[in-house]
Amino acid sequence: MDEALIFSRLDVPRILTAWGAGRAVYIPETAGAQTAFALFNPERGLSLHFGNTTLSPKSFLFPQTECLLRFATRGPEAGLCQTEPLGAQKRLLFGVRPCDAAAFALLDRVFVQDDRSTDPFWALRRERTLLVGLACNSPDETCFCTAMDGGPHNTAGLDILACDLGDEVLLRPVTDRGRALLAEAAQAATGVPARGERGGAALGQAETRRMGAEAVMARSPFVPGLTLEAVSRRSQRTVHALGIWPRIAETCLNCGVCTFTCPTCHCFDIQDETKGGSGRRVRNWDTCMSWLFTAHASGHNPRPTKVERVRQRFMHKFKYMPMNLGGRPGCVGCGRCVRQCPANIDIREVLRAMDMACRIAPPSSLIPDEAVS
Amino acid sequence: MVSPHAYRPNIVAFFCKWCSYGAADLAGSLRLRYPVDVRIIRVPCSGSISPQFLLYALLQGADGVWVSGCHPGDCHYRIGNLHARRRLTLFHNMLDYVGLEHARLLFTWIAASEAHKLQQQAEAFVAAVSALGPARRLVKTLETCTL
Amino acid sequence: MNAYARRIREIAQRLLAEKRVDAVLGYRAGTVPMRARPFVARTPAEAGELTWTGFCVGNLARLAAGLGGRLAVCAQGCVSRNLVGIVRENRLRREDLTVIAVPCLGMLDARKIVTRMSGRAVTGVREEGDEVTVTGADFEEVFGRGDVKRDNCLTCLHRNPVLADEVVADPVPETGGGDIDKLIELWERKKPEARFELFTRTFRDCIRCYACRDACPLCHCATCFVNRSNPQWLGKTQDEPDVLTYHLLRAFHCAGRCTDCGACESACPAGIPMRRLTSKLESDARRLFGHEAFLSLDAKPALAVFSPDDPDEVFS
Numbered sequence: 001m002d003e004a005l006i007f008s009r010l011d012v013p014r015i016l017t018a019w020g021a022g023r024a025v026y027i028p029e030t031a032g033a034q035t036a037f038a039l040f041n042p043e044r045g046l047s048l049h050f051g052n053t054t055l056s057p058k059s060f061l062f063p064q065t066e067c068l069l070r071f072a073t074r075g076p077e078a079g080l081c082q083t084e085p086l087g088a089q090k091r092l093l094f095g096v097r098p099c100d101a102a103a104f105a106l107l108d109r110v111f112v113q114d115d116r117s118t119d120p121f122w123a124l125r126r127e128r129t130l131l132v133g134l135a136c137n138s139p140d141e142t143c144f145c146t147a148m149d150g151g152p153h154n155t156a157g158l159d160i161l162a163c164d165l166g167d168e169v170l171l172r173p174v175t176d177r178g179r180a181l182l183a184e185a186a187q188a189a190t191g192v193p194a195r196g197e198r199g200g201a202a203l204g205q206a207e208t209r210r211m212g213a214e215a216v217m218a219r220s221p222f223v224p225g226l227t228l229e230a231v232s233r234r235s236q237r238t239v240h241a242l243g244i245w246p247r248i249a250e251t252c253l254n255c256g257v258c259t260f261t262c263p264t265c266h267c268f269d270i271q272d273e274t275k276g277g278s279g280r281r282v283r284n285w286d287t288c289m290s291w292l293f294t295a296h297a298s299g300h301n302p303r304p305t306k307v308e309r310v311r312q313r314f315m316h317k318f319k320y321m322p323m324n325l326g327g328r329p330g331c332v333g334c335g336r337c338v339r340q341c342p343a344n345i346d347i348r349e350v351l352r353a354m355d356m357a358c359r360i361a362p363p364s365s366l367i368p369d370e371a372v373s
Numbered sequence: 374m375v376s377p378h379a380y381r382p383n384i385v386a387f388f389c390k391w392c393s394y395g396a397a398d399l400a401g402s403l404r405l406r407y408p409v410d411v412r413i414i415r416v417p418c419s420g421s422i423s424p425q426f427l428l429y430a431l432l433q434g435a436d437g438v439w440v441s442g443c444h445p446g447d448c449h450y451r452i453g454n455l456h457a458r459r460r461l462t463l464f465h466n467m468l469d470y471v472g473l474e475h476a477r478l479l480f481t482w483i484a485a486s487e488a489h490k491l492q493q494q495a496e497a498f499v500a501a502v503s504a505l506g507p508a509r510r511l512v513k514t515l516e517t518c519t520l
Numbered sequence: 521m522n523a524y525a526r527r528i529r530e531i532a533q534r535l536l537a538e539k540r541v542d543a544v545l546g547y548r549a550g551t552v553p554m555r556a557r558p559f560v561a562r563t564p565a566e567a568g569e570l571t572w573t574g575f576c577v578g579n580l581a582r583l584a585a586g587l588g589g590r591l592a593v594c595a596q597g598c599v600s601r602n603l604v605g606i607v608r609e610n611r612l613r614r615e616d617l618t619v620i621a622v623p624c625l626g627m628l629d630a631r632k633i634v635t636r637m638s639g640r641a642v643t644g645v646r647e648e649g650d651e652v653t654v655t656g657a658d659f660e661e662v663f664g665r666g667d668v669k670r671d672n673c674l675t676c677l678h679r680n681p682v683l684a685d686e687v688v689a690d691p692v693p694e695t696g697g698g699d700i701d702k703l704i705e706l707w708e709r710k711k712p713e714a715r716f717e718l719f720t721r722t723f724r725d726c727i728r729c730y731a732c733r734d735a736c737p738l739c740h741c742a743t744c745f746v747n748r749s750n751p752q753w754l755g756k757t758q759d760e761p762d763v764l765t766y767h768l769l770r771a772f773h774c775a776g777r778c779t780d781c782g783a784c785e786s787a788c789p790a791g792i793p794m795r796r797l798t799s800k801l802e803s804d805a806r807r808l809f810g811h812e813a814f815l816s817l818d819a820k821p822a823l824a825v826f827s828p829d830d831p832d833e834v835f836s
Contacts, residue, residue, distance in 0.1 A: 055727065253735055256727075282755075342731055343557060
């Protein structure tokens with residue numbers, strides 16, 4: 001199915017049920033103040049009115065705890081490792097926001113770099129998980145994807161993008177897998193091709209909603225002018241030495257909320273655990289906010305205090321990752337860290353502080369060819 | 374006597390060196406028999422027991438955990454067991470509150486001369502823990518649930 | 521609340537102008553609705569940003585010890601007790617601390633408000649006496665303050681600060697009125713299997729972010745037990761036994777020292793009702809040992825002292 005299809009909103013549960021053949025389908029569900037992806041249950045139905053999930057969906061491809069291999073510590077098999085069977089079932093996530101999808105695309109570049117450094121755990125789950133996005137028509141106050149090379153109706157990382165048009169839903173295929181998926185949907189419910197007058201109207205409505213969403217973000221006091229331009233121009237050393245860091249760090253608790261709720265954070269810790277005659281190697285999420293993160297066996301710690309760790313986090317997002325990813329910011333603007341930081345440290349404010357400080361910082365004496373201008 | 378083929382619990386005991394461990398030594402001298410399922414760890418004082426040790430034992434798979442010290446007033450270090458009394462009371466209450474079977478925890482005051490009390494407590498504790506079966510609630514296994 | 525903010529600013533500006541302190545730790549407006557954020561004002565001009573609302577949650581005593589110099593801290597009842605705690609635990613000297621005492625009528629729970637809004641976005645909250653007005657793009661709703669107050673504030677036993685170098689307002693009724701022991705009855709009246717099921721269910725969504733630990737002013741070990749590796753007391757995984765052990769040990773480290781400020785619950789991104797566990801220890805310390813944490817600079821923590829008459833029932 002090459003072109004987009006328009007479905008009645010009432011058909012969405014039926015489509016999800018059809019997509020559920022041979023797959024586990026997950027949709028965002030709200031309980032109280034928390035929203036999370038849960039297995040789709042046709043009897044409970046679904047709502048397209050939610051902001052975003054409290055935690056990002058990265059745990060579907062990068063679980064918080066993952067067993068990599070097992071081994072025996074005793075007996076004839078001692079020392080031999082058995083890779084944990086990659087039992088990733090086929091899944092479909094419905095309602096992924098474009099920011100989270102962009103994060104998946106970004107993490108693809110981290111976990112699947114080339115033949116020799118592909119992370120097989122990520123790669124297999126990615127291959128077995130289909131992503132159907134839901135375009136954002138009413139961004140939250142904390143959203144800022146437009147400042148992070150993203151957009152409320154962007155399709156990067158998705159297989160299909162759905163757009164809520166009120167009584168109708170527009171499904172737009174993005175990848176080949178998405179096209180096949182859309183064909184499955186067309187079997188389950190009547191989809192009107194988005195062409196001609198009817199299609200043009202629907203596409204026009206989607207476009208109107210997209211512009212409306214972008215306008216909401218543009219009206220936020222935090223978004224206009226938010227850019228990485230000066231940060232990318234100045235040298236790493238200069239950004240590192242900016243005087244803004246101690247004040248930014250002073251109210252940080254150094255917990256792991258920002259890193260664990262962030263869709264692009266991907267640091268992990270690998271550890272062996274043994275019990276009796278058997279053992280396993282597990283990978284757990286780790287956070288650069290922790291003192292232990294950079295603690296050396298010698299006792300030395302290159303990031304000994306809060307200031308170094310807080311600086312590291314923002315530089316990773318806005319300096320190191322763009323350097324490694326050809327200019328792409330390491331942040332997708334989902335706003336989770338803004339909403340959930342217990343100390344309300346606002347990444348948008350931090351970036352603006354970095355930007356302003358980079359504009360006025362004197363040239364670095366150590367990096368003569370730094371683009372100061 | 375417990376049949377060798379029946380379930381044998383794994384009980385970790387922390388005994389203070391002066392009184393309770395002394396009682397265990399005396400039980401040996403007197404040739405008193407008590408179940409071998411109790412593995413004793415000698416510590417200087419019941420006051421040195423941190424809840425970390427006890428939870429670690431449970432996490433590693435201990436079916437029962439036993440802490441024993443000198444009677445209040447008789448602590449070799451004067452007041453260690455008085456600190457232990459408060460601490461372990463709160464700890465016991467907390468574990469009971471979260472639903473850990475309280476028959477899996479035993480706290481006793483056993484003086485160095487009370488070898489018979491030690492024997493009785495050991496037999497009763499092993500029987501009680503055996504009746505509960507292997508611990509399941511706070512035991513770390515190497516099974517992981519992944520999506 | 522506006523009167524409170526005005527007084528706090530006055531006091532802070534005076535303390536800074538007279539150079540009696542190097543910094544004032546308080547709150548300023550959050551960048552999102554229903555939030556106030558910790559703020560360190562170092563000049564009278566910066567002190568003009570200080571505010572006080574029903575969203576001044578979290579516990580400033582947590583940050584006080586790390587800031588250094590002579591510090592003034594805006595403190596409600598619970599926070600003032602935690603300040604006593606960090607002075608007693610030698611993390612801050614009394615002479616370096618100026619307590620700006622804020623008698624507290626209870627803070628608001630943003631999550632309760634969000635739940636009542638059923639998905640409608642909140643743009644602002646106004647507090648006027650006993651009424652809380654919540655506004656959005658196309659709605660306005662009024663609640664009684666008691667309906668959206670934090671749980672721990674409803675059962676607070678000490679709303680007036682126990683230390684005061686400067687005072688922001690007249691004392692308020694000392695207790696919040698609720699029964700603090702009702703919380704633990706939820707679990708205590710159930711059978712053990714049901715209690716364990718409740719326990720595991722409560723902590724199921726834990727993501728080991730340690731925000732509960734890091735928001736708590738009591739947690740200040742140079743090396744936390746979770747970071748030890750020799751032995752490693754518990755795993756770092758999300759497996760249930762590891763998660764439950766973490767919470768049991770963290771709560772126990774607060775035994776006899778917890779002021780029930782609720783910072784742990786506010787900080788948790790998964791909305792875990794942390795106090796189900798800490799309240800049991802707080803209640804036991806109070807009922808078994810007659811002890812409430814840090815009510816005065818002379819008081820010692822419950823587990824640092826003992827009585828010959830302490831309950832002995834747990835021992836055989």
